[in-house]
Every structure is written in C-alpha cells, then in structure tokens.
Amino acid sequence: MVTDSWQKQLIYTNKIFDNLSDEELMEEVAPGRNRAIYLLGHLTAVHDRMLPLLRFEEAKYPELKPIFLDSPDKAVEAIPSARELRQQWHDVNETLANHIKNLPAEDWFTRHANISEEDFIKEPHRNRLNVLLDRTNHLSNHRGQLLLLKKKI
C-alpha cells in the first residue's frame, strides 16, 4: 500500500511535468519562488539519493546535488537542460521502481543506510519503509506547488 501510494504520486507528478513545455518549466510556481525546472532537478536529486539510502545502489546523478539540493534556485547559473533533466527524472524513478518491486515485504522493515546497525536496534522505525513514506510526502508537497502552474481555463 505504501509503495502504491508512492507510485500514484509519481504518476500524478509526471502528468504535470509532461504537460509543461520546456519554456513553461522556466516559470516560477509563484512570484519569487522556485521555477518548475528547479523542482524537477530537486526531485530528481532527492529520488536519486534514495537509491543508496534504501541500500539499492549508488546514486546515478550525484552532480545534481550541489545544484538542486545544496543551492537554492537561481544560485547556480549553468544547470542541465530541461531535456536532460526529464530523461534523468524518468531514469531515476524507473530504477527505483525496479528495486521497490523486487524488495521482499519484510525487508522494508530493515534499516536504511543512514543509521548504523547498533542504533537501529534502539530506533527500529528508522527503516526503509519510513524513507519511502517521507519521500512520498516530500513529493506531494512539491506537486502541490507545481499544480499552481496548471493553466486556468
């Protein structure tokens, strides 16, 4: 159910990104706020880092971190193109989806990568399922902002 909820939010978010042209991606979600392209890069960077955090594999696009995680929007001048980011976004989510599909149910209750085995004994809620719940909320949060770009009829 938690993985379904994750995939559902991804489908909804993709619907928004797919409906935005490359030019529209350059618009801010509200005056003075993040541009849609920054949110695309930000979400890609966050999801990419879920690969090692969930102990699946190494991050595929670590170069996104300084631009879309460590810096606010417009702080870095040269960012990847819309086309490149769209491709990376889909690649990261597909890679994640494959791992998620193949992870046995009981393994969701094992530790994520940012907690040691010793600490995990004391804090068993810091498991992989919790990472997925948290990132689903993170995604919903930004999806709500992206929705503001939807054209009014």
Added chain:
Amino acid sequence: MVTDSWQKQLIYTNKIFDNLSDEELMEEVAPGRNRAIYLLGHLTAVHDRMLPLLRFEEAKYPELKPIFLDSPDKAVEAIPSARELRQQWHDVNETLANHIKNLPAEDWFTRHANISEEDFIKEPHRNRLNVLLDRTNHLSNHRGQLLLLKKKI
C-alpha cells in the same frame, strides 16, 4: 509509522497556519489561486469527513462541505471567520487523533465506510489505512502551497 507520518504532516502544517495572522490568511498562495483561509476550510472539511469515512463518528462540521469542498474559493461570499475555522481545524484533528490512537493495529486493514462488505472482499486494499495514506498526501500537497506564503527574509 503511517499514523506518525500523518501526525508529523499535521504538526508541520499547524506551524504554517499558526504563523499566519488572520490578515495573512486572506492572501492567495499564488496570484489568482486559493487563499490560505480557503485551504484552512478545505483541509478542515476533508479531515472532518474522515471521521465517518474511517467509521469513527459523524462529521462534526458538515456545513463546511458546500463552501470548501463543493465550491471553489471565492464562489461563496459568506464564509466562517478565521477564528472559527482555526478552532474547528484543531477540534477535528484532535478528535481524529484520539480515534487514531485508540484503533487497534489490525483494524486499519478493515474496510472504510465508502465500500460495502461484499466489494471489500474483492478489493481489500480499500481499507482504513489507505484512507490515512491518501489524506496524508493530500495534506502535504496543500502544505507545499501554503509554504509559498512564508515570508522571504
């Protein structure tokens, strides 16, 4: 874990509402979009309807539905005051929290009120836990929009 995720999103959202004055609640999250007061009423109405949906008790403020669920923002002229809505918001969430706390873990996997016992046999994922997951994402979604009202330094 799912109930913790719900409560965490509520705490984050309350922090935003508590930091907005009654005047600031009248601001739109983005030009031409919902006012914060509408989102407060909308979230209260949605959470209020979770009470019967989760088979806890009757909705406490059914009068919010026509204003904040069936109508878009600014369609209804006479809406409850900010003070009244803030009180109802806290009341509904507290009522929910008490029921949630007391529901035995296994009961989360029983049907919600909008599905019959017959259909539930075929679709067991339409349970109470799924309602909570879905409403947590709904809350995150609007919280992301409310965050846009946070004053820039």
